[in-house]
Amino acid sequence: MDRDIPSAALLVVGTEVLTAKVQDENGPYAARALRDAGLWLATVCTLPDQVDAIVEAVDRERRRRTWVFTSGGIGPTHDDVTVAAVARALGRPLRRHPELEAILREGHERWTGSREVPEPVLRMADVPEGTRLAGGGFPCLQVENVVMLPGVPQFFRAQLERFLPALAEPPFRLAILFLGLGEDRIAEALEEVARAYPDVDIGSYPRFDEADHRVKVTLECKDVARVGAAREALLARLPPGAVLRSEGP
Amino acid sequence: MDRDIPSAALLVVGTEVLTAKVQDENGPYAARALRDAGLWLATVCTLPDQVDAIVEAVDRERRRRTWVFTSGGIGPTHDDVTVAAVARALGRPLRRHPELEAILREGHERWTGSREVPEPVLRMADVPEGTRLAGGGFPCLQVENVVMLPGVPQFFRAQLERFLPALAEPPFRLAILFLGLGEDRIAEALEEVARAYPDVDIGSYPRFDEADHRVKVTLECKDVARVGAAREALLARLPPGAVLRSEGP
DSSP: OTTTTTTEEEEEOOOOHHHTTTTTHHHHHHHHHHHHOOOEEEEEEEESSOOHHHHHHHHHHHHHHEEEEEESSSSSSSOOOOOHOOOOOOOEEEEHHHHHHHHHHHHHHHSSSOOOOOOHGGGGGGGEOOOOEEESSOOOEEETTTEEEEEHHHHHHHHHHHHHGGGGOOOOOOEEEEEOOOOOHHHHHHHHHHHTTTTHHHHHHHHOOOOOOOOOEEESSHHHHHHHHHHHHHHHHHHHTOOOEOOOO | OOOOOOEEEEEEEOOHHHHTTSSSHHHHHHHHHHTTTTEEEEEEEEEOOHHHHHHHHHHHHTTTEEEEEEESSSSTOOOTHHHHHHHHHHHOEEEEEEHHHHHHHHHHHHHOOSSOOOOHHHHHGGGETTTTTEESOOEEEEEEEEEOOOHHHHHHHHHHHHHHHOOOOOOOOOEEEEEEHHHHHHHHHHHHHHHOTTTSEEEEEEEESSOOSSEEEEESSSSSHHHHHHHHHHHHHHOOTTTEEOOOO
C-alpha cells in the first residue's frame, strides 16, 4: 500500500449498533464512497455513546489519518456526546456558533411552527472552537481534520456526498481473477508476487459455497501499469487453466 | 452501564471490507449473538490485513475486555496475518500445534483427496504458544482471552455458536417506547431520567421518514425492576399522549 495515499478513519458512534438494535448502514456506505473518491479507508470503529471512548478513538486516529469522519451523536439528547468528545480530544473549548444557531432556529421553526426553541436544540450549536460549517442544509461540522456527520443514514449520505468531491484523488485500479483452485494451491505463488509488488494490494478470498469459483484474487493500486504487471507475474506462476474468468484493467 | 457485566471487543480483520469489496456480515451477527449471551459488546473495529494494525488493536482491547474476538485472517495465504499478530500482541512465540496439524492434514485429505499437504496449509497450525482448541470441526483458537474465528461467515457463525453457550450470562432486559413527539420535546425529560438511573442504558433514536413514530426510546439493563422504574420515571415526565405504543417488560 502506497503510504502517500490520503487515508481516512470512520468512527461510528452508536450504542444502538453494538447492542444489536440497529444495523449500521453508514460504514458500508462510507467504504464505497471513500474508495470511489480515491481515499484509503484505514479503519472503521463502532463505539458506544460514551465520551471517554470517543475521545480516545478521535485522539488516536486524528494524528495518523488525513481525515477522521464521525457518524452519529450530534443531536439534542443526553446520549448525543460526539461533539463534546471531539472538543475534548482536540483540546478546544465548546463555543456557541452563531451561524449554526441561526440554522437551528430557522430549522426548528420550519419543522415545528414554533419560534420558541428548546435549550437542548440550541446546545447543538455548541461546537469546538474553530469549527467550520461545510456544505449546505444542516452542515457538516469540520474542525481540523475531524468531520462530524449525523447518524441518520439519509443525512449521513447527503453530507458525505457534499463533502467528498473537493477531496477527489486519483482512483484506485482493480483487477480480479476468479480461480478454480483452492487457496492451498495458490498460496506460494501469491506470496511471491505480493513480495515482488509491495505497492499492489493483493487479496485472496476463498469460497466454500456453490459459487462457480473457489478463490477470488484481487490486485489493486492507483498505478494501472503496476496492477497489470502484478497480474502477469501471478498468471505466469499459476497452473494452466487455473483462471476461470477475470475483470478489470 | 453496569461495569461488572462481562465485555467483549470484536476485531474484523478485512482489507476487503475497508476497500468495499465485501460487506461485513460478522459484526452484525456477533452483536446479536453476544447480546443474546448477556455480554456487553464494547466495540467493533474493522482493520486492514496488516500485522502492526492488528497487534495494536489486540494489545489495546485485551487489557480492558473480558473477551476479544477476531474475525478473518487465519487462512493459508500471505494476507492471513491475524494469528501471527495475536502472538506478537501477547508476547508469545508461534509454535506448531500437533493436534491442529492433524486436523489440517485430515481436512486437506478429505477436501482434495491428496495426502500431500502444501506448506502454507501446515503453517495454519503455527499458533501462539498455549493456544487452546475450542469446539469441534475446524476449532476456535483461544489463547488467554483472545478467540480467533474465521472470516467466512458460515464458519464464523458456527464457531461463535459453539463458543458462546459456555459463557452464558443473565440476559439484558429491554423496554421500548415509541413516541409521537420530536427529540427537542423530550430531551430534558430523558436527561433527568438518565441522570437518576445511571445503571439503565437509555437511547433515543429519531426518525425522519414515514414511520408511525418520531422517536424510539430504549431503556435497557439486566435488572428488570430498574428498567421498569426508569420507564415509569420517564412516563411521568412526558406530556400526556406522547407514547404511541410500547414493548418489553
